[in-house]
Amino acid sequence: MSRPTLRRARALAAFVALAFVFAGVADAQRRGGGGGGRSGGGGFERSGPAAHGSFSGGGGAARHSGEGRAAMQQRASGSARQGQAAQQRGTNQATRQQSASGAQQSRQSQQDANREDWQQQQGAMQEDRQQQQKDMQEDRQDAWDDAADDYHGGVYYGGNVHVYDSGDVAAATAIAVGTAVTVGAMQRMTTPTASAPAPCAMNSVVVGDATYYHCAPNWYQKAYVNGELSYVSVAPPPGF
Amino acid sequence: MSARSNRRAWLSGAASAAMLLAASAASAQPAASSAAANAARDPRAAAVVERMAETLVAAQALRVEGDIAWDVVQADGQTLEFGATRELVLRRPDRLRADLVLREGGERRLFYDGRQVVLHDPVHGVYAAIERSGPVGEVAAFVAERLGIPIALAELLSPDLAALLSEKIDAAHYVATETLDGVACDHVALRGAAGGMQLWVGTKDALPRRISITYEHEEGRPQFRARFADWDLSPRVPDATFVFDPPAGAEKIAFAVHGAPAPKEGPR
Numbered sequence: 116m117s118r119p120t121l122r123r124a125r126a127l128a129a130f131v132a133l134a135f136v137f138a139g140v141a142d143a144q145r146r147g148g149g150g151g152g153r154s155g156g157g158g159f160e161r162s163g164p165a166a167h168g169s170f171s172g173g174g175g176a177a178r179h180s181g182e183g184r185a186a187m188q189q190r191a192s193g194s195a196r197q198g199q200a201a202q203q204r205g206t207n208q209a210t211r212q213q214s215a216s217g218a219q220q221s222r223q224s225q226q227d228a229n230r231e232d233w234q235q236q237q238g239a240m241q242e243d244r245q246q247q248q249k250d251m252q253e254d255r256q257d258a259w260d261d262a263a264d265d266y267h268g269g270v271y272y273g274g275n276v277h278v279y280d281s282g283d284v285a286a287a288t289a290i291a292v293g294t295a296v297t298v299g300a301m302q303r304m305t306t307p308t309a310s311a312p313a314p315c316a317m318n319s320v321v322v323g324d325a326t327y328y329h330c331a332p333n334w335y336q337k338a339y340v341n342g343e344l345s346y347v348s349v350a351p352p353p354g355f
Numbered sequence: 356m357s358a359r360s361n362r363r364a365w366l367s368g369a370a371s372a373a374m375l376l377a378a379s380a381a382s383a384q385p386a387a388s389s390a391a392a393n394a395a396r397d398p399r400a401a402a403v404v405e406r407m408a409e410t411l412v413a414a415q416a417l418r419v420e421g422d423i424a425w426d427v428v429q430a431d432g433q434t435l436e437f438g439a440t441r442e443l444v445l446r447r448p449d450r451l452r453a454d455l456v457l458r459e460g461g462e463r464r465l466f467y468d469g470r471q472v473v474l475h476d477p478v479h480g481v482y483a484a485i486e487r488s489g490p491v492g493e494v495a496a497f498v499a500e501r502l503g504i505p506i507a508l509a510e511l512l513s514p515d516l517a518a519l520l521s522e523k524i525d526a527a528h529y530v531a532t533e534t535l536d537g538v539a540c541d542h543v544a545l546r547g548a549a550g551g552m553q554l555w556v557g558t559k560d561a562l563p564r565r566i567s568i569t570y571e572h573e574e575g576r577p578q579f580r581a582r583f584a585d586w587d588l589s590p591r592v593p594d595a596t597f598v599f600d601p602p603a604g605a606e607k608i609a610f611a612v613h614g615a616p617a618p619k620e621g622p623r
Contacts, residue, residue: 159427159429159435160427160428160429160430160435161427161437162425162427162437163425163426163427163428163573163577164570164573164577165425165426165427165568165570165573165577165578165579166425166427166437166579298479324607326606336608336609337481337606337608337609338483338608338609338610338611339474339483339502339504339608339609339610339611340503340611341502341503341504341611342463342474342502342503342504344476344479344481344608345611347609347611
């Protein structure tokens with residue numbers, strides 16, 4: 116088998132299983148309602164790190180915007196942890212030095228000091244590990260929240276999402292760049308509450324082959340954003 | 356490196372099944388860990404993974420059904436399980452169909468017919484299509500990376516998969532021979548920076564029966580689980596299976612595409 120053929124075969128083999136776990140997340144997120152699918156019916160979270168079936172610790176499309184930040188935060192956190200580790204090493208060294216000076220005392224005192232040292236070190240290391248775990252969890256949660264906040268605000272990927280007017284990406288014209296609102300969020304925007312009217316009423320207009328949705332003053336078209344059905348902000352259709 | 360040795364290297368990285376490993380966010384694994392990883396790779400476990408990969412590669416077409424489930428840790432600490440059933444049909448080199456039905460309702464269907472990728476949501480009555488051609492593996496990577504549709508571990512479709520896996524996998528062990536749904540399976544445990552994965556591979560047919568991934572560093576240690584059933588490596592699949600025929604009244608929408616427009620690509 117030639118190398119290119121082999122490579123394709125491997126990719127296919129991998130894809131067999133990979134494709135099998137595709138897309139469940141986006142659906143789960145979509146069904147989770149608005150806000151990027153962070154919560155759904157009954158107030159339960161329906162998506163999380165494990166929903167992606169990924170060994171990366173839970174990346175996934177809905178978190179793309181947070182990935183850069185997450186990576187940076189992880190790096191920053193890693194640096195912080197390195198600092199903590201260095202500090203811990205310094206502490207350990209100081210402790211060892213204290214132990215060395217304790218060697219001038221009686222053997223019993225030495226043993227007691229060593230035991231206390233060891234216990235202190237173990238305690239400090241345990242605390243350090245727990246703090247690192249906590250830091251990592253907070254970092255991940257922060258990244259997740261940042262991504263979700265972006266989504267809630269309708270700002271998506273800082274303008275890196277492109278929606279085209281045709282399936283031929285190379286030849287198509289971008290009709291929208293940068294903003295999207297989930298179906299769930301849009302439903303909330305267009306649904307009155309007991310205490311307040313809806314921020315806007317949704318109307319649709321068909322122009323040519325395209326359907327535009329008007330939630331004054333903004334115009335939208337539906338699109339799949341990360342596999343999630345969304346409303347993407349667009350320019351008003353001709354004549355409106 | 357010869358193709359054979361290259362394949363060996365790839366598989367020794369706990370490989371194709373280990374397709375499910377890797378690509379940890381901690382992408383900067385210390386190089387020193389590679390040596391340790393090699394030492395921790397049980398040859399028997401690697402052989403199971405290799406045989407499974409060879410079996411899948413040899414199949415020119417396949418159909419498989421299964422169930423996936425994932426844990427979601429709630430704010431109060433309780434872990435809930437959500438899931439879906441799905442059916443996958445693949446015909447090499449460039450045909451794919453995947454149908455998903457969520458336990459809570461909701462469906463989505465992915466079509467790839469060698470000319471375009473279509474994502475159809477029959478519940479909301481919408482679909483999006485985008486032109487694409489080429490091997491299904493490359494198209495899958497496009498779907499994951501540019502369309503953002505979460506094909507789990509799509510990064511493993513990288514041509515550099517061997518190196519990637521070699522870096523990411525810390526250990527592979529053979530656990531035991533176990534019986535799942537009346538089928539004798541080899542139970543293999545793989546481990547990477549993000550957590551651990553378990554594979555149950557049929558001892559006779561070398562097909563994966565169950566996969567479990569534990570996110571050990573996430574709060575509550577949630578799991579992703581997939582159970583495969585009804586493997587058919589010689590299905591009769593008509594072309595129409597892969598071709599999307601828009602239902603009456605379905606609204607065509609767009610895909611949001613990440614990044615700058617890609618040059619139009621033909622078959623490779």
